Amino acid sequence: MKGCPLRCLWCSNPESQNPWPEVTHRDSVCNKCGLCVEACETKAISTDDHGVHIGRQLCVRCGKCVEVCVPEALRFIGREMSVDDVFKEIARDADYYQDSGGGVTVSGGELLYQPEFTAALLKRCRETGMHTCIDTSGYGNTAALESILPYTSLVLFDLKHMDQLKHQELTGHSNELIMQNLALIVARGVPMIIRVPVIPGLNDADDEITAMACAVAEITKTAPFNLLPYHRYGMGKYKMLDQEYKLGELAPPTDAKLQRAKEIVESFGINCEIVL
Ligand code: SF4
Ligand code: SF4
Structure with a gap:
């Protein structure tokens, strides 16, 4: 889905930020x-x-x-497509999803930016028995999220920082709405994986990882964490869009730093994986 209200400094898909082609x-x-x-x-x-x-x-x-x-x-x-158009593309591989134990993931950009479309698409997929997943920043209208959850088998939910001011600096918005939406998903009982992009110097300090694990552990013990190491694969795309990449030559986190973050999360009784 093209269009996202956040502007995370490390975004590797800048072409998905604006909602137009x-x-x-x-x-x-x-x-x-x-x-x-x-x-x-x-x-x-x-x-x-x-x-x-x-x-x-x-x-x-x-x-x-x-x-x-x-x-x-x-x-x-980017191009405009109807729910029918997208569903036809998805349905062509339906056998493959079934045989492989896979399914459909709606990602972005931010799918909560286009909630009616997302709900209609996921509903069509679920009606044919497909596993459905959403990959969201969590930043979007809570009622919109509520309309999507009944058709969602799994939520991949991004968590970036617990400090509101820091979150605003890093993404353009505070995390208040995100935490509200996280609580809603837990309340609705939809399985969820928490995904933390680990960005050196921006959110990887021990106390920052601790704050995220602690906040999640307070509301659910069943949602595992995925740690996603920062990478620079999207850098070239900024130039193609005449945009500035603000993180310059920032290096990916070291293995030691990732292991340390994993240990911190696990100390809260949360399953945690480093996803490369
Ligand atoms: S750059 Fe000019 S020609 Fe190209 S799409 Fe925009 S308006 Fe049209
Ligand atoms: S100048 Fe470059 S971008 Fe423009 S038409 Fe020629 S090849 Fe294409």
Whole structure:
């Protein structure tokens, strides 16, 4: 799902943040022909010694630049689809899900940004007996979440920081609504896995991991933790979208740091895995 209200500094899917289709530019395959500049009627595209730039404020998403770009350096990310469209794609692999013990995961972006669509899609999947999973930041309307949970077999729930101000700094919003939604999922008894992105220097200190484990342990002992080590795989995508990657050359956490975080979580009686 494209569209997310959070702006986590480490986000590896910046193309999923805005809820509309966007033009991306890959400099590595651009031949600098300039055809896109000529094709763009709103003059959103310019070139300089560093290559092609897209003025996002001027882009009306007409797609004319994409049509003339022979090496496909320009592409659209995101397209509008109906519930029927998506369900047809999913249903093509229904046998595979059944044979492998798998299912469907709706992810993003943030699926709570499009709750009616998500509920309708998951309902269709459940009606055919598929296992359904949502992968959410937890930041969204609580009533919207409530409308989705009856069609959800498993929730993957992100937890990033327990300090509200720090959470605001790291993601753009406080965690108040997230914690409220976490409690709702527990109350509804939907199985859940807590997923913590471990970001060096931002949320991996002993007291920060302790605070997250403690907050979860107070409301449920059955939700396991997955620790997700920070990585830089999404860095290149920021450039393709003319966006700045704010974490620079931050290195992934060390094995020792991850082990330490795992031990802290387990000390609260919570099952914990490092997911690479
Ligand atoms: S049309 Fe494509 S290849 Fe040509 S300058 Fe534009 S982005 Fe580069
Ligand atoms: S999508 Fe249309 S408006 Fe946007 S940059 Fe391309 S040609 Fe210009």
